[in-house]
Amino acid sequence: DIQMTQSPSSLSASVGDRVTITCRASQSITNYLNWYQQKPGKAPKLLIYAASTLQSGVPSRFSGSGSGTDFTLTISSLQPEDFATYYCQQSYRTPHTFGQGTKLEIK
Amino acid sequence: QVQLQGSGPRLVKPSQTLSLTCTVSGASISSGDYYWSWIRQPPGKGLEWIGYIYYSGSTSYNPSLQSRFTISVDTSKNQFSLTLSSVTAADTAVYFCAGWYSSSRGYFDLWGRGTLVTVSS
Secondary structure, three states, X not given: OOOEEEEOOEEEEOOOOOEEEEEEEOOOOOOOEEEEEEXXXXXXXXXXXXXXXXXXXXXXXXXXXXXOOEEEEEEOOOOXXXXXXXXXXXXXXXXXXXXXXXXXXEO | OOEEEEEOOOEEOOOOOEEXXXXXXXXXXXXXXXXXXXXXXXXXXXXXXEEEEOOOOOEEEOOOOOOOEEEEEEOOOOEEEXXXXXXXXXXXXXXXXXXXXXXXXXXXXXXXXXXXXXXXX
């Protein structure tokens, strides 16, 4: 299985901050990398697919980059509704695997 | 707008079989655009892909899980289902049905609300 490792596991930040979350794959996945946002009691929501393509309807303050094994999700200016848990996920090979999640909390 | 609605029992006894169904509305499950998936999330933990099925009946499962899972599809009802045999407390989780769009590198862009299943006597 391809292991996905996110860092940090948790992060405290303030509204307006720029935040970066990192995801590393245990082998190259080219750009088969997706990012999801999950709020408590809700299903995950797709933010970015193919490493850097913004899903329709997602605010432009979200961006993704990377290829191969190292990827980042950046939120350029945190808004109150962005405090949630974020997951990366690889679609390069089954089984599809997720990172362990990064919980973004209000400072 | 495509919607997924999961249904099934919330409480299952150990050693019993769990059956969940996901009804797709707003699109045909036979359209061929999606692989219909099950993903679970134990309380307070991360996401685990269980497997998926194509409308033709072709399946793929997570080999890291014991082979207790079966995914099936009923195109006439626009539904797909998950069966898990011999459940234990470790199977307590929120079970999400989801659609994996196979183009553009593939991603899960359709999600049901999730069904919390508790395994307890």
